[in-house]
Amino acid sequence: MRKSYMIFICLLSLASCQKVWVEDLQERAYDTIRGEYKLSMVTWDAPEPIDIDGDGVASFDYYQEWNQVYSGGPGYSSVSNKRGRLQVPYVVDSNADWNGPVNLQRRHMDYVFDIEAVIEGNTSHLKLTPQSSDTQENTDWEVELCGYGEITLRTDVTLTVLTGPEQTEEVTGHITLYYVRTKYTSE
Numbered sequence: 001m002r003k004s005y006m007i008f009i010c011l012l013s014l015a016s017c018q019k020v021w022v023e024d025l026q027e028r029a030y031d032t033i034r035g036e037y038k039l040s041m042v043t044w045d046a047p048e049p050i051d052i053d054g055d056g057v058a059s060f061d062y063y064q065e066w067n068q069v070y071s072g073g074p075g076y077s078s079v080s081n082k083r084g085r086l087q088v089p090y091v092v093d094s095n096a097d098w099n100g101p102v103n104l105q106r107r108h109m110d111y112v113f114d115i116e117a118v119i120e121g122n123t124s125h126l127k128l129t130p131q132s133s134d135t136q137e138n139t140d141w142e143v144e145l146c147g148y149g150e151i152t153l154r155t156d157v158t159l160t161v162l163t164g165p166e167q168t169e170e171v172t173g174h175i176t177l178y179y180v181r182t183k184y185t186s187e
Contacts (some may be wrong), residue, residue: 025124026117030081032148033115033126036183037077039063039089046173050161052091062175066091077179079115079151084128084143086111086153086179111153113143149181 042062044050049058052065059065066089077086087108112131117124128143141155158172 025119025122029117029124029126030115031184033079033084033145033151034081035079035149035181035185037079037086037149037151037179038182039077039087039177040180041178042066042089043176043178044173045176046171048171050159050171050173052159052161063089078185080185082115083131084113084115084151086113086143086151086177088153088177111141111143149184151179153177153179 040063044060044062046060049060050062050065051058052062078084088111090107090109091105114129114131116127116129118127126145128145130141130143141153144152144154146152154174154176156172157175158170160168160170
């Protein structure tokens with residue numbers, strides 16, 4: 001009886017160690033992504049550079065072009081254990097419906113994704129999945145954790161660029177947004 005009691009105690013202690021170990025792996029996985037983020041760079045991958053801000057200088061650096069449009073504030077992005085929200089910058093012509101001179105304004109849209117810690121053997125990684133909803137149109141974006149506290153978003157987009165004071169043109173290309181963590185949060 002005493003021998004079976006000892007075996008039971010040993011098995012119980014091993015089972016409880018496994019649970020702590022799995023929780024530790026999940027915590028380490030979430031540590032790689034939790035925090036507040038800022039957009040650090042946006043690249044435009046297409047045959048021709050774009051001129052979003054209308055200054056007559058085309059560039060493959062979408063972020064520089066977007067920053068030259070003066071109205072609108074910086075985007076706020078945050079990631080917690082189970083959900084991330086990244087602000088995606090874009091530019092709109094506020095006079096588009098009035099057929100007047102082009103008046104550019106900076107805007108942001110939210111890209112929301114779910115985060116799941118996946119444990120495989122003695123390693124863990126994160127699975128990032130776009131949140132599907134009626135309000136989120138950008139579910140075809142690819143979201144990826146590309147380093148400790150670094151996230152990228154990629155997609156093909158059609159942008160409206162200025163070709164003259166009252167003229168715009170649509171161009172299609174591949175865009176990649178790079179976000180870096182500015183503040184770690186432990187939640």
